[in-house]
Amino acid sequence: MVTQGHATGFLRTASAVAAKDLRVELRSREVVYTMTFFAAVIVVVFSFAFVKDQKALVEAVPGVAWAAVIFAGTIGLGRAFDREREGDTMRALLLTPAPRLAVFAGKTVAITALVVAVEVVALPLCLLFFNVDLGAAVLHLALVLVLGAIGFAVVGTVFAAMLLRVRSRDVLLPVVLYPILVPMIMAGTKATGALLAGAGGEAWFWTQFLAAYDAVFVIVALWTFEALVIE
Amino acid sequence: MALSRVAVRKVGKRFGPYRALAGVDVELAAGEVCALLGPNGAGKSTLLGILSTLVRPSSGEIAYVEGDRPRALDDRLRREIGLLAHASLCYGELTAVENLVFFARLYGVTDPQGRAHALLDEVGLDARARERAARTYSRGMLQRLALARALVAGPSLLLLDEPFTGLDRGGALALGQRLGQARAEGAIVLVVTHDLEAIAAVTDHVVVLRRGQLAHVEKRRGFGYDELRDLYHRHAD
Ligand SMILES: Nc1ncnc2c1ncn2[C@@H]1O[C@H](COP(=O)(O)OP(=O)(O)O)[C@@H](O)[C@H]1O
Numbered sequence: 001m002v003t004q005g006h007a008t009g010f011l012r013t014a015s016a017v018a019a020k021d022l023r024v025e026l027r028s029r030e031v032v033y034t035m036t037f038f039a040a041v042i043v044v045v046f047s048f049a050f051v052k053d054q055k056a057l058v059e060a061v062p063g064v065a066w067a068a069v070i071f072a073g074t075i076g077l078g079r080a081f082d083r084e085r086e087g088d089t090m091r092a093l094l095l096t097p098a099p100r101l102a103v104f105a106g107k108t109v110a111i112t113a114l115v116v117a118v119e120v121v122a123l124p125l126c127l128l129f130f131n132v133d134l135g136a137a138v139l140h141l142a143l144v145l146v147l148g149a150i151g152f153a154v155v156g157t158v159f160a161a162m163l164l165r166v167r168s169r170d171v172l173l174p175v176v177l178y179p180i181l182v183p184m185i186m187a188g189t190k191a192t193g194a195l196l197a198g199a200g201g202e203a204w205f206w207t208q209f210l211a212a213y214d215a216v217f218v219i220v221a222l223w224t225f226e227a228l229v230i231e
Numbered sequence: 232m233a234l235s236r237v238a239v240r241k242v243g244k245r246f247g248p249y250r251a252l253a254g255v256d257v258e259l260a261a262g263e264v265c266a267l268l269g270p271n272g273a274g275k276s277t278l279l280g281i282l283s284t285l286v287r288p289s290s291g292e293i294a295y296v297e298g299d300r301p302r303a304l305d306d307r308l309r310r311e312i313g314l315l316a317h318a319s320l321c322y323g324e325l326t327a328v329e330n331l332v333f334f335a336r337l338y339g340v341t342d343p344q345g346r347a348h349a350l351l352d353e354v355g356l357d358a359r360a361r362e363r364a365a366r367t368y369s370r371g372m373l374q375r376l377a378l379a380r381a382l383v384a385g386p387s388l389l390l391l392d393e394p395f396t397g398l399d400r401g402g403a404l405a406l407g408q409r410l411g412q413a414r415a416e417g418a419i420v421l422v423v424t425h426d427l428e429a430i431a432a433v434t435d436h437v438v439v440l441r442r443g444q445l446a447h448v449e450k451r452r453g454f455g456y457d458e459l460r461d462l463y464h465r466h467a468d
Pocket residue numbers: 246249250251269270271272273274275276277278
């Protein structure tokens with residue numbers, strides 16, 4: 001059998017895994033619908049819950065937007081790894097000569113894409129129901145949310161991979177994940193709040209903080225994946 | 232490139248206090264089909280898991296030898312190993328072709344599309360079925376796909392865990408022939424099975440496990456079905 005040495009390279013593997021995950025998801029749309037619906041429900045319910053002078057409270061927007069993204073993301077994350085359990089395909093992935101880091105990088109990319117898809121629906125809905133007009137700052141907010149999606153996917157993949165063989169992983173995953181995400185959620189809500197208040201300088205500070213957070217966890221992921229998954 | 236010999240040396244495996252394998256010694260050689268027999272729970276799948284590199288033995292070791300040099304347990308070694316397990320190791324949402332193309336890519340196979348179709352021809356999954364999602368397959372069809380997946384990179388160590396499960400008569404015959412072909416090509420083949428009739432003709436080497444320990448080992452070119460059955464009753468029951 002002819003095999004190419006370079007073919008199991010990092011990018012090739014990561015893109016094959018990401019494309020596979022997204023293709024599986026597009027077939028059923030099960031996860032992306034569930035996630036989006038869940039995020040939309042959070043936005044709508046809170047827009048009626050947080051009311052002052054018969055208007056939805058703008059100050060609630062950062063919290064609502066980030067809660068929607070994180071909770072919806074957790075659903076997607078759980079499913080992305082459950083799917084690898086159905087035909088024991090996680091074992092099949094680990095059996096290949098492909099670098100393990102690349103396999104997990106591919107899954108991270110797919111989860112990021114799902115979370116971004118949720119944000120594309122949740123953000124306009126949030127602005128609509130809370131009656132906010134951000135003007136050009138909406139692009140900055142989009143950047144903040146994408147950085148959040150990346151951070152969530154990287155940290156989420158690290159912990160989902162760690163809990164792969166643990167039976168109570170469904171319960172454990174949010175328990176270990178959310179505390180680690182606290183700095184990211186804090187920075188994300190601060191950046192969002194600053195943008196709503198028109199404080200561009202402060203928003204940039206928190207945006208950089210988010211980027212740094214993402215970078216740190218990419219490095220942590222590099223360390224952990226190779227060692228993680230052997231029984 | 233290809234492995235010439237695999238030596239299982241004093242391998243033991245514990246799950247907590249339970250001993251699934253203890254002191255197992257087996258020599259597997261290129262161009263031989265080894266039938267790994269034994270009752271349920273004897274430790275056969277555990278031994279296959281250890282040979283596949285994904286399960287770490289609690290004691291002992293496996294030597295993977297190429298020519299006369301031992302190979303390190305690394306990514307490149309995994310390219311030489313093909314596993315058919317109890318689970319299909321395939322994605323239910325994807326078609327047979329998509330599954331094989333995906334795994335062919337991860338193994339760095341040239342022309343993944345061509346390879347996928349060639350393998351599906353070989354295992355006899357018909358043209359219409361291979362474009363349907365694998366979750367719609369019957370047990371036997373899924374087993375054919377699982378076999379194709381195990382063969383995708385042309386492994387020199389082929390590990391098959393109850394591969395005859397769900398196959399019809401034609402499928403079982405074809406699989407028997409495929410094992411003969413792998414043997415002729417110089418692969419190391421290890422088959423766990425309870426279908427002694429299907430395996431007898433191509434067997435060169437019989438290993439019987441009982442409660443995690445070797446109960447019997449015998450090497451000979453070709454076994455009769457009756458011989459194999461008697462041997463099993465004598466050593467496994
Ligand atoms: N992950 C595991 N945890 C605990 N016990 C296990 C595990 N895997 C296998 N065993 C036990 O080890 C023994 C051998 O199992 P296995 O190798 O699957 O047997 P076989 O394939 O010969 O039927 C069985 O008693 C089984 O319950």
